[in-house]
Amino acid sequence: MRHIAIIGSGPAGYYTAEAAQKQWGDDVRVDIFDRLPVPYGLIRTGVAPDHQSIKGVSRRYEQTALSDNVRFVGNVTIGEDVSIDELRDLYDAVVLATGAPRDRGLDLPGDHLRGVYGSAAFVGWYNGHPEFAALDPDLSGETAVVIGMGNVALDVARILSKTREEFAGSDIVGHALDALAGSKIRRIVVLGRRGPHQIMMTPKELGELGHLARATPRVDPADLPDIAEDALLEPGLRKSVTHLRNFAEHGEDAPADIAVEFDFFAAPRGLLGQGRVEAIEVERTRIEAGRAVGTGEFYEIPASLVVACIGYRTAPIPGVPFDERAGRFANDEGRILPGLYCVGWARRGPSGTIGTNRPDGFAVIEKIAEDMPAFAHNQGRAGFDALAAARGIDVVTFRDWKRIEEAEAARAREGAPREKFVDVAEMIRARG
Numbered sequence: 001m002r003h004i005a006i007i008g009s010g011p012a013g014y015y016t017a018e019a020a021q022k023q024w025g026d027d028v029r030v031d032i033f034d035r036l037p038v039p040y041g042l043i044r045t046g047v048a049p050d051h052q053s054i055k056g057v058s059r060r061y062e063q064t065a066l067s068d069n070v071r072f073v074g075n076v077t078i079g080e081d082v083s084i085d086e087l088r089d090l091y092d093a094v095v096l097a098t099g100a101p102r103d104r105g106l107d108l109p110g111d112h113l114r115g116v117y118g119s120a121a122f123v124g125w126y127n128g129h130p131e132f133a134a135l136d137p138d139l140s141g142e143t144a145v146v147i148g149m150g151n152v153a154l155d156v157a158r159i160l161s162k163t164r165e166e167f168a169g170s171d172i173v174g175h176a177l178d179a180l181a182g183s184k185i186r187r188i189v190v191l192g193r194r195g196p197h198q199i200m201m202t203p204k205e206l207g208e209l210g211h212l213a214r215a216t217p218r219v220d221p222a223d224l225p226d227i228a229e230d231a232l233l234e235p236g237l238r239k240s241v242t243h244l245r246n247f248a249e250h251g252e253d254a255p256a257d258i259a260v261e262f263d264f265f266a267a268p269r270g271l272l273g274q275g276r277v278e279a280i281e282v283e284r285t286r287i288e289a290g291r292a293v294g295t296g297e298f299y300e301i302p303a304s305l306v307v308a309c310i311g312y313r314t315a316p317i318p319g320v321p322f323d324e325r326a327g328r329f330a331n332d333e334g335r336i337l338p339g340l341y342c343v344g345w346a347r348r349g350p351s352g353t354i355g356t357n358r359p360d361g362f363a364v365i366e367k368i369a370e371d372m373p374a375f376a377h378n379q380g381r382a383g384f385d386a387l388a389a390a391r392g393i394d395v396v397t398f399r400d401w402k403r404i405e406e407a408e409a410a411r412a413r414e415g416a417p418r419e420k421f422v423d424v425a426e427m428i429r430a431r432g
């Protein structure tokens with residue numbers, strides 16, 4: 001029998017468990033740990049609440065979760081309730097699938113001001129992550145600036161733009177729905193330090209911005225490169241740039257209660273304000289060898305809300321080697337130390353789609369299979385259960401989660417799939 005502990009119950013965690021089952025069948029026992037009492041990581045608290053079809057992938061993880069040899073062990077924080085070394089003693093292999101839950105810092109003067117958030121915090125707020133549910137961003141100003149030209153920036157700009165009616169069928173949490181319904185934001189500036197040919201936004205997600213009830217995307221035609229140059233782009237990016245061209249053609253005349261303005265060649269240089277943010281200082285850039293270089297021309301955009309969507313970092317765990325520069329665990333193709341591995345964003349950083357994590361999960365299991373003969377046969381889950389009992393750790397099981405899930409569905413507003421609990425104690429109470 002092989003005993004595997006996976007830390008993190010998001011996509012990378014569940015694909016790794018699926019791969020372990022395929023590799024060893026009945027000869028493996030997998031425990032999937034999560035610090036929250038609820039599973040699925042970014043599927044629950046990262047994927048936008050108005051993208052329910054993407055969240056449907058959790059049904060596949062549930063199949064894995066319900067098989068006899070896989071267990072969900074929720075409400076256990078590795079590094080606090082139990083150490084990595086203890087887990088390494090108990091299991092044959094420990095796989096860190098902890099994602100990248102921390103914001104990359106802007107590292108600009110004024111980035112500590114109130115009203116300046118990273119996307120982990122802001123997305124966590126509208127998605128009901130217990131850590132960020134109390135964020136309470138001030139939406140009473142007229143202008144918001146979203147920094148970055150990736151899909152997270154698009155999510156944030158779209159969520160800030162939608163009417164209450166457009167959230168029908170979503171699982172946006174009640175506190176965010178109410179706050180957004182009262183929002184006074186009428187101008188959203190999406191700031192990119194490089195140009196239209198360097199955006200990270202994918203076509204389907206960017207196209208959505210052109211179909212909002214009261215918001216219109218605006219692109220300055222002068223920012224767009226010669227159309228002949230689009231032919232050199234890879235097909236996905238070319239489609240995204242075509243959306244930008246459409247926005248440039250139609251944006252100016254289209255009526256808009258809310259304007260979503262793309263500001264290209266614009267690098268943030270500082271946040272200005274007394275106690276809370278009042279403006280962002282920006283430097284015009286030009287592209288040299290693919291990089292944004294400042295031109296020395298500065299301007300300010302008045303803003304009362306700034307959301308930096310510039311990427312994420314993995315949270316370090318005591319005793320696990322960490323690559324500070326890259327913001328993830330130090331690893332060689334998933335291997336960290338003997339018996340200790342990482343997978344998904346914790347291995348490669350925050351890139352790719354949910355599906356990218358599947359081959360990643362299979363690859364790390366292959367590495368473990370190669371290394372396995374060198375491992376002792378450890379106690380696995382029986383050993384963990386003894387330790388949890390001795391320490392009084394209140395483990396939340398998958399059956400408990402199903403009760404929490406039922407309770408969330410039962411209290412959903414009409415047409416919504418669920419109203420999430422946003423507080424760990426509430427979640428635990430809801431398991432009955």
Ligand code: NAP
Nearest residue numbers: 148149150151152153193194200205309310311350351352
């Ligand atoms: P991302 O795609 O890497 O985009 C980050 C953006 O931030 C880039 O435009 C980058 O510009 C910019 N940036 C980085 N550092 C900056 C700085 N210091 N100042 C100004 N701009 C800066 O990251 P993401 O949007 O966080 O997305 C993470 C991953 O999740 C991606 O793979 C994304 O596709 C995925 N995701 C997918 C969906 C979906 O499919 N619906 C939704 C959300 C997220 P440069 O290019 O110049 O560095």
